[in-house]
Amino acid sequence: MLLEMVQAEGSDVLQRLGVSGDGLNEAEVESRLEEYGPNVVAQEKKKSFLSEIAHRFFTNPINILLTVLAVISYLGDDAVGASIMLAMVFMAVFLSYFQEARTGRAVEKLRSMVSNTATARRVPAIDEDAEKAASLPLAQKIEVPIDQLVPGDVVHLSAGDMIPADLRLLTAKDLFINQSALTGESMPVEKFAGVDHEAKAPLEARNLGFMGSNVISGSATAVVIATGTKTYFGALAGSLIGQRVQTSFDKGVHRFAWLMIRFMAVMVPLVFLINGVTKGDWLQAFMFAVSVAVGLTPEMLPMIVTINLAKGAMAMAKKDVIVKRLSAIQNFGAIDVLCTDKTGTLTQDKVILQRHVDIAGNEDQNVLEFAYLNSHYQTGLKNLLDLAVLEQFDGEMRARMEASYTLVDEVPFDFSRRRMSVIVKDQHGKHFLIAKGAVAETLGICVSLRDEDTSEALMTPEKFDEVRSVARDMNEDGFRVIALGMREIDAKPAYSLADETDLTLMGFLAFLDPPKDSAAEAIRALNENGVAVKILTGDNATVTGNVCRQVGFEVTNYLVGPQVEAMSDDELTLATRTTQVFARLNPQQKVRVIEALHRDGHVVGFMGDGINDGPALRAADVGISVDTAVDIAKESADIILLEKSLMVLEEGVLEGRKVFGNILKYIKMTASSNFGNMFSVIGASAFLPFLPIAPVQILLNNLLYDFSQTSVATDDVDKEYLAKPRKWDLPAITRFMLFIGPISSIFDYVLFAVMWFVFKANSPEHASLFQTGWFVESLLSQTLIVHVIRTGKIPFLESRASLALTITTLTICLIGAVLPYSPLAVKFGFTPLPALYWLFLGLILVAYMALTQFVKVRLVRRFGML
Numbered sequence: 001m002l003l004e005m006v007q008a009e010g011s012d013v014l015q016r017l018g019v020s021g022d023g024l025n026e027a028e029v030e031s032r033l034e035e036y037g038p039n040v041v042a043q044e045k046k047k048s049f050l051s052e053i054a055h056r057f058f059t060n061p062i063n064i065l066l067t068v069l070a071v072i073s074y075l076g077d078d079a080v081g082a083s084i085m086l087a088m089v090f091m092a093v094f095l096s097y098f099q100e101a102r103t104g105r106a107v108e109k110l111r112s113m114v115s116n117t118a119t120a121r122r123v124p125a126i127d128e129d130a131e132k133a134a135s136l137p138l139a140q141k142i143e144v145p146i147d148q149l150v151p152g153d154v155v156h157l158s159a160g161d162m163i164p165a166d167l168r169l170l171t172a173k174d175l176f177i178n179q180s181a182l183t184g185e186s187m188p189v190e191k192f193a194g195v196d197h198e199a200k201a202p203l204e205a206r207n208l209g210f211m212g213s214n215v216i217s218g219s220a221t222a223v224v225i226a227t228g229t230k231t232y233f234g235a236l237a238g239s240l241i242g243q244r245v246q247t248s249f250d251k252g253v254h255r256f257a258w259l260m261i262r263f264m265a266v267m268v269p270l271v272f273l274i275n276g277v278t279k280g281d282w283l284q285a286f287m288f289a290v291s292v293a294v295g296l297t298p299e300m301l302p303m304i305v306t307i308n309l310a311k312g313a314m315a316m317a318k319k320d321v322i323v324k325r326l327s328a329i330q331n332f333g334a335i336d337v338l339c340t341d342k343t344g345t346l347t348q349d350k351v352i353l354q355r356h357v358d359i360a361g362n363e364d365q366n367v368l369e370f371a372y373l374n375s376h377y378q379t380g381l382k383n384l385l386d387l388a389v390l391e392q393f394d395g396e397m398r399a400r401m402e403a404s405y406t407l408v409d410e411v412p413f414d415f416s417r418r419r420m421s422v423i424v425k426d427q428h429g430k431h432f433l434i435a436k437g438a439v440a441e442t443l444g445i446c447v448s449l450r451d452e453d454t455s456e457a458l459m460t461p462e463k464f465d466e467v468r469s470v471a472r473d474m475n476e477d478g479f480r481v482i483a484l485g486m487r488e489i490d491a492k493p494a495y496s497l498a499d500e501t502d503l504t505l506m507g508f509l510a511f512l513d514p515p516k517d518s519a520a521e522a523i524r525a526l527n528e529n530g531v532a533v534k535i536l537t538g539d540n541a542t543v544t545g546n547v548c549r550q551v552g553f554e555v556t557n558y559l560v561g562p563q564v565e566a567m568s569d570d571e572l573t574l575a576t577r578t579t580q581v582f583a584r585l586n587p588q589q590k591v592r593v594i595e596a597l598h599r600d601g602h603v604v605g606f607m608g609d610g611i612n613d614g615p616a617l618r619a620a621d622v623g624i625s626v627d628t629a630v631d632i633a634k635e636s637a638d639i640i641l642l643e644k645s646l647m648v649l650e651e652g653v654l655e656g657r658k659v660f661g662n663i664l665k666y667i668k669m670t671a672s673s674n675f676g677n678m679f680s681v682i683g684a685s686a687f688l689p690f691l692p693i694a695p696v697q698i699l700l701n702n703l704l705y706d707f708s709q710t711s712v713a714t715d716d717v718d719k720e721y722l723a724k725p726r727k728w729d730l731p732a733i734t735r736f737m738l739f740i741g742p743i744s745s746i747f748d749y750v751l752f753a754v755m756w757f758v759f760k761a762n763s764p765e766h767a768s769l770f771q772t773g774w775f776v777e778s779l780l781s782q783t784l785i786v787h788v789i790r791t792g793k794i795p796f797l798e799s800r801a802s803l804a805l806t807i808t809t810l811t812i813c814l815i816g817a818v819l820p821y822s823p824l825a826v827k828f829g830f831t832p833l834p835a836l837y838w839l840f841l842g843l844i845l846v847a848y849m850a851l852t853q854f855v856k857v858r859l860v861r862r863f864g865m866l
Contacts, residue, residue, distance in 0.1 A: 486506055
């Protein structure tokens with residue numbers, strides 16, 4: 001179908017689609033939406049509740065293993081053990097489902113606050129008032145959510161727009177499209193509206209635009225020929241449903257899970273063999289080893305991670321930060337270099353046209369008027385400079401200018417020329433090309449200049465130096481300067497880049513973007529929190545340096561685009577260590593700077609909102625944009641700010657570190673506790689004539705402990721921990737496990753001695769008493785130790801846990817203490833504990849927490865906070 005559209009005239013394409021060039025009306029849109037569905041690609045079909053539960057159950061081997069064991073236990077007349085195992089399956093499946101469903105709804109609600117739209121030509125609804133209807137225009141340009149586009153919609157494209165569907169171009173003017181996502185080609189492709197008889201494949205067609213690409217420069221109108229999964233991009237994306245590229249955070253969780261699996265692979269068989277040999281009951285040894293394996297499994301980790309990330313997303317939403325990908329929160333906290341543009345971050349993002357001068361620096365109204373024509377008649381994306389020019393004219397002045405000149409054609413802006421031109425016709429039929437753009441690039445096409453007496457003079461080297469000094473002086477005063485050139489040009493059917501030659505320099509426009517009052521404080525706060533700020537801008541170095549000085553941002557070295565281009569990758573990597581400002585960069589040079597920082601081991605955040613920022617946003621570890629950004633920037637970003645401010649970024653960075661810190665608390669507690677329990681289980685199994693703890697008690701212990709950790713996400717994090725970027729550090733986690741874990745074993749063995757020698761629980765007849773004593777001590781010790789491990793300070797005195805975490809841990813401890821005396825005791829194999837036991841337990845817990853605190857402090861002093 002696509003090739004048929006390629007080789008047909010535009011009018012024939014419209015006819016095939018059953019639409020006129022005026023676009024669709026409301027009834028037609030609704031009908032086609034019902035027929036073709038929303039314009040969404042790779043949308044996963046929502047599973048039913050039962051299918052979702054089944055998927056979670058059957059894709060988790062632990063759940064299957066627990067269920068099988070529950071059935072075996074039930075058939076073996078152990079209904080209590082079976083119930084515990086099924087309760088753990090319930091927690092793993094149902095609680096995670098409900099939590100993730102709740103999180104998913106919250107995240108989608110946040111993401112819906114940031115939407116991309118397309119400019120479509122639609123016929124307004126006609127009411128019964130014929131006279132009123134007759135006064136309405138036949139078609140209107142309106143902003144339509146991209147998912148509401150249908151085949152037959154006529155859309156308008158300009159620089160910065162995403163291609164919202166597969167399109168057949170109807171008109172095109174200097175249209176360049178980046179379709180690297182589909183073809184892998186880094187260079188933009190020029191597109192035309194005419195019939196293309198040479199195309200052998202859709203992607204080769206010069207008159208098609210494809211979803212997944214974006215407009216680099218130029219303008220066009222086009223008709224939608226395919227939407228959603230019927231698009232070329234949709235066919236590719238459909239095969240990728242559910243597949244997500246792992247972030248550094250995902251990889252860290254994965255590595256930790258494999259660490260625990262390797263740990264279990266060694267320890268569990270050892271436990272099985274020791275108990276089989278010493279007790280002679282291999283079935284019992286097998287059940288015990290499996291229970292130990294289940295106890296070692298951090299089955300709550302996915303749920304704990306999701307709860308923490310969701311809470312972080314909600315907290316950041318209150319600070320006007322929308323998180324598009326939950327895992328980006330941790331990456332946000334890990335960044336140690338923030339690359340950002342100048343406009344809107346260091347400055348107020350409110351450009352004011354301060355001066356419009358001739359080549360000598362004198363105010364000149366003609367310069368302003370020609371600049372108005374250029375800004376008004378361009379059909380591409382109007383930037384802040386254009387808006388500042390247009391604001392200088394009231395309605396009467398605008399009407400006068402537009403009556404005197406009419407638009408003939410334009411040569412749109414692109415990032416290699418760094419200028420744009422319009423061709424206008426005056427009342428006498430004369431045609432003029434008016435160009436404005438960066439000083440160096442615009443002066444490069446000027447062969448003459450308009451002198452102070454309005455006569456033209458050749459651009460001699462001396463004159464060139466004079467006008468450059470005028471622009472440079474304004475730059476040094478903090479102004480952003482662009483040059484304006486023009487020439488009378490012969491009338492022709494169409495104009496191109498080749499016509500931008502032999503211009504006469506008219507003068508300069510000087511803009512002021514005042515620095516933000518908060519910029520200096522924000523940069524200082526980021527630096528204090530271990531985040532270096534680097535400026536990556538397309539503006540010139542002089543203006544950027546001036547703004548940096550005004551906000552107290554120290555610049556000891558800067559590089560400009562041509563210098564970056566000439567450097568090798570290794571040279572650029574070294575240069576990024578000492579360079580704070582990179583100026584006059586094109587999009588690919590921004591990407592090179594970010595890649596150089598990556599090679600140097602940095603985690604990089606990039607903040608941008610322009611057409612030229614899309615590649616850099618994708619290259620960074622965290623892409624940050626604003627809700628007022630162009631479509632391609634918002635689509636490429638991981639995080640969207642509703643307020644463009646470095647202060648908001650600093651708060652987001654700290655929130656990311658807090659989320660990561662709370663996740664690590666669970667990981668540290670689980671890893672160290674499990675490692676210590678293994679030492680205790682192996683030793684006790686080797687020397688005791690009975691099992692040190694019943695399989696059902698292991699499962700119950702694990703169930704209660706997991707409940708106590710569900711509130712970790714509510715906890716606070718020490719300010720010292722938030723002071724620097726945090727990354728996954730598996731060796732540090734392993735070190736913590738090896739040092740802290742065995743401490744619990746020391747006190748487990750102390751308890752074993754107490755139970756054996758003091759309470760005479762030293763024979764199979766008294767196994768229940770021994771097992772009960774260890775169950776209570778194990779549950780209370782690993783539950784309470786969270787208060788020590790959660791902080792680098794002295795627990796309870798210098799740092800206290802959140803109220804929710806305190807309540808859950810104390811509640812679980814109370815349940816553990818009461819169970820041996822409850823009606824459920826017999827079912828779990830518990831025996832009431834003697835009163836003297838609680839005195840020994842109190843001493844053990846205090847000593848255990850004190851020794852853990854001592855070792856933890858030594859670890860922090862030597863290795864820093866994990």
